[in-house]
Amino acid sequence: MISIKGLRKQYVTKERQIIAVDDLDLDIKEGEIFGVIGYSGAGKSTFIRLINRLEEPSGGSVTIGDKDITRLKKNDLRIARQDIGMVFQHFNLLWSRTVAENIAFPLEIAGMSKTDRKQRVQELIDLVGLTGREDAYPSELSGGQKQRVGIARSLANKPKLLLCDEATSALDPETTTSILDLLVDINEKMGLTIILITHEMQVIRKICHRVAVMEEGKVVEMGDVLDVFLHPKQQITKKFVSQVMGNTEEEDAIPSMLQDNPEGKLIKLQFIGESANKALISQLAKQFAIDINIIQGKITNTKAGSYGTLFVQITGEDAEIDRAILYVQTKTSVELEVILNV
Known part of the structure; x- marks a missing residue:
């Protein structure tokens, strides 16, 4: 269970104060795929970065299991982050490293032995469908293959939670479908909880169990995906549903x-x-x-x-x-x- 209470993030500039995430409350069930949807500027990417403290919150709490992430000291936070994987929109691969070396990188940081590291990397390469591409460099891969490397790397330390920040928005529709199918497969095989940020209702429709709609830093609507499709209450939600069901x-x-x-x-x-x-x-x-x-x-x-x-x-x-x-x-x-x- 992930419990988020009163989560807040504000930025202060010389000219004004910007509230990116505004007193957000959410409970996310263990093992579910939870979608967060919103247009650009809604605060959804800031929200997901607050969960693993890539952004420091201005207030509130994020509790994963029995750990309040927002109150952990630096060393304890580093250890806790091993249970949280993250997949980025633009892959964030190391271009001078091969597929296998990219996936092995977090295992090197964790101090895993070379033998165990090699075995774990091969398991992940097979899992994400990149068998035979171990020695390829990112420049030799398609967009979908790069994202598969990113997903494999995020799973290296066997996390309990996977954060996906617009993981498919840089991909074409066919590749997007294959990546979403992979995430569903990982969710079902590993029992992994996934929080998925997107601006596309098609993505929510295909794989999410529940969805939260964000606007101006707030969650304005939340529920089971089917219920939200059937009875959208907010105007912004109706716009998202119309992406799938028509104008x-x-x-x-x-x-x-x-x-x-x-x-x-x-x-x-x-x-x-x-x-x-x-x-x-x-x-x-x-x-x-x-x-x-x-x-x-x-x-x-x-x-x-x-x-x-x-x-x-x-x-x-x-x-x-x-x-x-x-x-x-x-x-x-x-x-x-x-x-x-x-």
Whole structure:
């Protein structure tokens, strides 16, 4: 368990005081992948650097297990950091060292013997999928391979916590997917807790269990990823969700699309988990004397399961439409909202 209480970071310049992280409270469960999302300047990178004290906090506490990181003396902090790995956006590799030598570097600092070091490095090279590239230099690697080296190096001392600061933002979409798959594999095989900082909701959707949304140094919304997708409360969260599920401006334009057939009801359906794979529309059309016109829809997957939205126009007798709506609300797990009585 990671417990963060009242965490604060402020910078004082000649002109003004800047609060980068503002009284932040979070509890992160052991073994989960926890995402923190925000736009540039939200304070998320400062926050993650406060966890291992690459930045010194102005106030508050960070407790990992039974250790309050914010109160450790220099030598105790150095030892505690061996339990915290970190993956950076721009890899931070030593360009004069080979893949194997980069991964071995933290083991050298820790004083591990050469024999044990060699064995551990090979284990990590195999784990991250770089077998055969041990003697390559960073300049000979692709972006994805460099990040794999960074991940392997961060795991060298068998940490309990892995911090990822925009670990995929410098990569193309296909490489990003492969790196995210690797992080999930590491999480599942090693039971490693991962805190992942990003500005992309696609990254959160693919691998995170829970997410915190940051804005102006504060956590403005937090919850299970699927819940946040289904019921975003803050405007900033709605913007992030629209990265994955489509532009909300398109939804606002839906009523005008019905001008040629202004009757019935406009319905928004939200499908969750197994319900996303059921043939609800055909069931309703067969069971009730109604016509259903599909206006717009999209389905995607999260770590917790499938999630989708579908906008439909239902026409027919009012009583029959109401019966169909009642059926969805009482007999299925699909969430239904009447957007407009046309």
